[in-house]
Amino acid sequence: MAPMTSPFASETFTLDGKPTPFAPGQTVLEAALAAGHYIPHLCWHPEMGNHGSCRLCVVEANGRIHASCALPAQPGLQVVSKSETLTRVRRTLLEMLFAEGNHFCPGCEKSGDCLLQALAYAHGMTASHFDPFYPQRRIDASHPDLWLDPNRCILCGLCVRASLAEGKEALVIGGRGIASRLLATSPSGLLGDTALAATDRAARICPVGALNFKEVGFASPIGKRRFDHRPPEAMSDKERYT
Numbered sequence: 001m002a003p004m005t006s007p008f009a010s011e012t013f014t015l016d017g018k019p020t021p022f023a024p025g026q027t028v029l030e031a032a033l034a035a036g037h038y039i040p041h042l043c044w045h046p047e048m049g050n051h052g053s054c055r056l057c058v059v060e061a062n063g064r065i066h067a068s069c070a071l072p073a074q075p076g077l078q079v080v081s082k083s084e085t086l087t088r089v090r091r092t093l094l095e096m097l098f099a100e101g102n103h104f105c106p107g108c109e110k111s112g113d114c115l116l117q118a119l120a121y122a123h124g125m126t127a128s129h130f131d132p133f134y135p136q137r138r139i140d141a142s143h144p145d146l147w148l149d150p151n152r153c154i155l156c157g158l159c160v161r162a163s164l165a166e167g168k169e170a171l172v173i174g175g176r177g178i179a180s181r182l183l184a185t186s187p188s189g190l191l192g193d194t195a196l197a198a199t200d201r202a203a204r205i206c207p208v209g210a211l212n213f214k215e216v217g218f219a220s221p222i223g224k225r226r227f228d229h230r231p232p233e234a235m236s237d238k239e240r241y242t
């Protein structure tokens with residue numbers, strides 16, 4: 001990724017031993033990405049900012065582990081984004097996401113085009129060590145062009161934020177704890193009864209196989225899918241985000 005350091009960047013903090021410039025108000029994650037220094041993340045998006053839910057962006061600073069998407073960059077701050085501990089924590093978080101849903105990649109049309117799967121590969125996740133939950137939430141296929149599989153949703157909130165930003169407010173995350181899930185805001189609770197349209201930003205922002213277009217699955221041959229050859233770390237913004 002070409003470095004995109006802000007022209008307003010003046011001060012620096014230390015990231016993995018390297019002075020890293022930041023602009024006032026930037027978080028550690030924003031400044032790192034702008035400087036071409038990748039920190040894993042699922043719920044941060046260049047257009048939508050952070051959600052704070054995935055926790056994959058953890059770094060070590062001030063003797064503690066922080067979410068870098070919520071940690072303001074400060075002059076002289078010493079940040080470590082790569083360590084054995086952090087790799088283990090991130091792999092555990094990924095395994096938890098796999099365990100909580102029904103992430104059966106061999107039967108998922110997003111395989112090879114999925115940020116969750118690509119990050120699991122990049123973290124050497126050879127197996128999930130948690131007993132899977134096998135949730136039984138039903139698919140919502142009420143929309144003529146779109147469908148939602150809540151058992152693949154990682155609750156990153158990206159589609160909710162995109163729909164809010166474009167003034168539709170078609171989606172919301174509801175429920176508590178393990179009952180949390182993405183819901184349509186229509187009185188019927190069906191996607192087809194919201195104003196969500198296939199042309200909406202929200203309809204194509206999902207980083208996994210949860211909120212999908214109908215009738216377009218399995219279009220890319222194996223070997224030509226987005227993450228077949230390179231991990232998210234080695235990608236440009238244009239390739240990494242949808």
Ligand code: SF4
Nearest residue numbers: 153154156157159206
């Ligand atoms: S449907 Fe996709 S974009 Fe929306 S919250 Fe779930 S994982 Fe995120």
Ligand code: FES
Nearest residue numbers: 043054055057069
């Ligand atoms: S990117 Fe920081 S919590 Fe998801």
